[in-house]
Amino acid sequence: MTGGLTLADLPMAYAGPPPGPEGPGGLPRLLPAAGAGPVDLRPHLARYGALGSAAGPGALIREVAAAGLTGRGGAAFPAARKLAAAGEARPAPVVVGNGAEGEPASSKDRSLLWISPHLVLDGLQLAAAAAGSATAVLYVRRDERLHGRLAGAIAERAAAGLDTAGVDLVQAPSRFLAGEESALVSRLTGKPARPAYRPVRGLPRLAPGRAALVLNVETLAHLALIARYGAAWFRTAGTAAEPGSMLVTLHLADGRTSVAEAPLGAGIAGLLGLDALADPPPGAGIPGAAGPVQAVLVGGYHGAWLPAAEAARLPLANEALLPLGAAVGAGVLAALPADRCGLAETARVARYLALESAGQCGPCFNGLPRIAAALEHLAGPRPDRRALGDLERWAGLVTGRGACHHPDGSVRFIRSALRVFAAEAGLHEQGRCRGTDPRPFLPVPAGRPASEEDWS
Amino acid sequence: MSGITHTTALWYASRATGVVTLLLLTAVVVLGILVNRQGRLPGLPGFAVTGLHRNTSLLAVAFLAIHVLTAVADPFVTIRLAAAVLPFASAYKPFWLGLGAVSLDLVAALILTSLARARMSRRAWRGIHWLGYAAWPLAVVHSLGSSSDARSGLVLALLAGCVAAVVAAVAWRLSRAAREVPPAGRAAAILSRMSARKAEL
Numbered sequence: 001m002t003g004g005l006t007l008a009d010l011p012m013a014y015a016g017p018p019p020g021p022e023g024p025g026g027l028p029r030l031l032p033a034a035g036a037g038p039v040d041l042r043p044h045l046a047r048y049g050a051l052g053s054a055a056g057p058g059a060l061i062r063e064v065a066a067a068g069l070t071g072r073g074g075a076a077f078p079a080a081r082k083l084a085a086a087g088e089a090r091p092a093p094v095v096v097g098n099g100a101e102g103e104p105a106s107s108k109d110r111s112l113l114w115i116s117p118h119l120v121l122d123g124l125q126l127a128a129a130a131a132g133s134a135t136a137v138l139y140v141r142r143d144e145r146l147h148g149r150l151a152g153a154i155a156e157r158a159a160a161g162l163d164t165a166g167v168d169l170v171q172a173p174s175r176f177l178a179g180e181e182s183a184l185v186s187r188l189t190g191k192p193a194r195p196a197y198r199p200v201r202g203l204p205r206l207a208p209g210r211a212a213l214v215l216n217v218e219t220l221a222h223l224a225l226i227a228r229y230g231a232a233w234f235r236t237a238g239t240a241a242e243p244g245s246m247l248v249t250l251h252l253a254d255g256r257t258s259v260a261e262a263p264l265g266a267g268i269a270g271l272l273g274l275d276a277l278a279d280p281p282p283g284a285g286i287p288g289a290a291g292p293v294q295a296v297l298v299g300g301y302h303g304a305w306l307p308a309a310e311a312a313r314l315p316l317a318n319e320a321l322l323p324l325g326a327a328v329g330a331g332v333l334a335a336l337p338a339d340r341c342g343l344a345e346t347a348r349v350a351r352y353l354a355l356e357s358a359g360q361c362g363p364c365f366n367g368l369p370r371i372a373a374a375l376e377h378l379a380g381p382r383p384d385r386r387a388l389g390d391l392e393r394w395a396g397l398v399t400g401r402g403a404c405h406h407p408d409g410s411v412r413f414i415r416s417a418l419r420v421f422a423a424e425a426g427l428h429e430q431g432r433c434r435g436t437d438p439r440p441f442l443p444v445p446a447g448r449p450a451s452e453e454d455w456s
Numbered sequence: 457m458s459g460i461t462h463t464t465a466l467w468y469a470s471r472a473t474g475v476v477t478l479l480l481l482t483a484v485v486v487l488g489i490l491v492n493r494q495g496r497l498p499g500l501p502g503f504a505v506t507g508l509h510r511n512t513s514l515l516a517v518a519f520l521a522i523h524v525l526t527a528v529a530d531p532f533v534t535i536r537l538a539a540a541v542l543p544f545a546s547a548y549k550p551f552w553l554g555l556g557a558v559s560l561d562l563v564a565a566l567i568l569t570s571l572a573r574a575r576m577s578r579r580a581w582r583g584i585h586w587l588g589y590a591a592w593p594l595a596v597v598h599s600l601g602s603s604s605d606a607r608s609g610l611v612l613a614l615l616a617g618c619v620a621a622v623v624a625a626v627a628w629r630l631s632r633a634a635r636e637v638p639p640a641g642r643a644a645a646i647l648s649r650m651s652a653r654k655a656e657l
Contacts, residue, residue, distance in 0.1 A: 451640055
């Protein structure tokens with residue numbers, strides 16, 4: 001079962017000028033122009049042209065370094081450094097395109113794979129060539145239609161003789177942590193997709209002496225464009241520190257969800273339609289709110305809440321967000337309407353995050369459920385004040401003590417809610433609540449009994 | 457001449473350190489079982505149990521070294537150094553000393569692999585560490601068979617106490633494993649318990 005969006009819900013049309021060499025800085029680059037549907041191999045080649053084979057792996061890595069491409073899976077790690085490490089590894093590492101997208105609020109990877117699969121597959125071939133590898137894996141969230149389409153695309157390319165590296169399509173379990181790098185490696189070695197403690201720096205290892213180069217599928221798509229049009233073209237979008245464009249999943253206040261492509265540094269207000277609402281009349285609405293929007297979730301469920309008025313002034317760039325305890329992450333932005341309870345929304349997600357613990361590290365599987373229960377209590381009427389003290393104590397105890405960053409990311413998200421929704425917490429103590437609309441806003445997969453099979 | 461002369465001193469030292477080594481090895485096994493199942497000792501945090509397991513094992517190795525060296529050095533019976541390491545190569549009580557030699561080799565393997573743990577795969581380290589469970593009963597049988605003190609009531613009682621401690625620890629471990637919630641259900645079990653408790657507030 002998948003949470004939130006299904007492919008049928010995904011928007012198929014995108015606004016913006018045509019991409020590619022004819023409109024150098026124009027967006028969208030990765031997605032087709034407005035009104036166009038999914039791009040098959042023939043229109044893909046017509047639009048972007050075939051991949052040049054003239055430049056060697058070393059030249060590509062230098063071009064990616066000059067472009068300043070960073071990982072679009074959330075961690076924003078420089079792609080050129082991973083590629084260079086892969087190029088030096090002997091024997092050649094297995095190259096993996098990561099499209100697990102366990103984050104329920106994100107659907108950009110699935111949209112990209114559905115709409116522009118050949119850009120991702122181009123990037124996978126380029127990464128395999130840079131690593132000197134003849135084997136590549138595409139690791140994609142469990143979804144029959146999407147897997148069917150990708151298998152067709154891979155077969156079509158093989159028939160056309162486009163690819164040098166063979167591509168295996170592997171199913172990722174629909175779990176929040178399935179795309180975490182060590183969980184992915186664990187899944188590829190035939191074990192459950194649980195994160196592992198990894199003391200060694202550098203590329204993860206599938207087996208002794210067999211490394212893996214793991215890149216997010218959107219990162220691969222950007223790689224395919226940099227190989228064609230170069231670093232200077234890539235830098236015509238974005239900021240000097242954070243160049244290029246990125247796919248974002250937008251949850252608008254009216255309940256609509258869409259995937260769009262934005263240059264890094266684009267205003268959050270413009271993306272979420274907060275512009276007109278940035279200056280509410282004095283005395284109206286919630287302090288810190290922008291009209292009908294009270295707060296913005298930046299970076300998904302391991303991200304952070306910001307008051308809407310503050311978020312409306314910020315660009316989508318880590319340079320501006322990191323000092324505020326937020327990050328671009330995998331590009332999830334959600335505008336929480338003023339008539340929802342921010343504490344109840346966060347508590348629902350906190351419960352989900354607790355249940356997504358892999359159950360391996362004591363601080364995580366003992367701590368997150370306790371934190372989630374305390375937050376649920378605080379989100380109810382007339383909570384006992386001690387729950388807040390308990391929550392703070394447990395939050396301090398779990399941070400930095402997991403094999404992966406699940407406890408840290410979850411606690412960051414929950415703590416940001418306690419800051420941003422402090423006034424709401426005060427109302428709850430008096431037995432009141434702003435949430436007049438009881439419908440859930442943030443997508444959370446429906447509960448299901450926990451079983452070991454879920455992880456593979 | 458009466459009392460301990462320099463010729464009998466080594467013999468007494470070997471016997472005494474042998475008994476102490478067995479007590480320490482028993483403690484190491486019991487603590488190791490606790491560590492494996494995240495067990496706690498009253499008043500100690502989890503990491504302290506791990507530290508105690510490691511330090512007790514090093515202490516046991518020190519006593520084991522004295523036990524072996526004094527037995528070899530003692531002129532009363534001739535045990536060559538090779539017989540202390542090579543099983544069943546001793547002229548004196550070859551079987552019972554052989555068990556001790558096997559136990560010594562296993563302990564040496566545990567120590568060496570634990571020192572090199574950062575450089576080897578976790579699976580290989582674990583596999584070798586499991587041999588620790590074989591080193592202990594070998595040491596017990598070696599004590600029973602080769603020691604002339606085993607017939608005295610006090611040493612026999614000590615041995616029985618060691619066996620009882622390890623049996624109790626193994627029983628605790630098995631019951632703990634049987635009650636264990638699989639990883640996928642751990643968070644859910646705690647969440648439902650905590651939600652129920654908060655609802656009572």
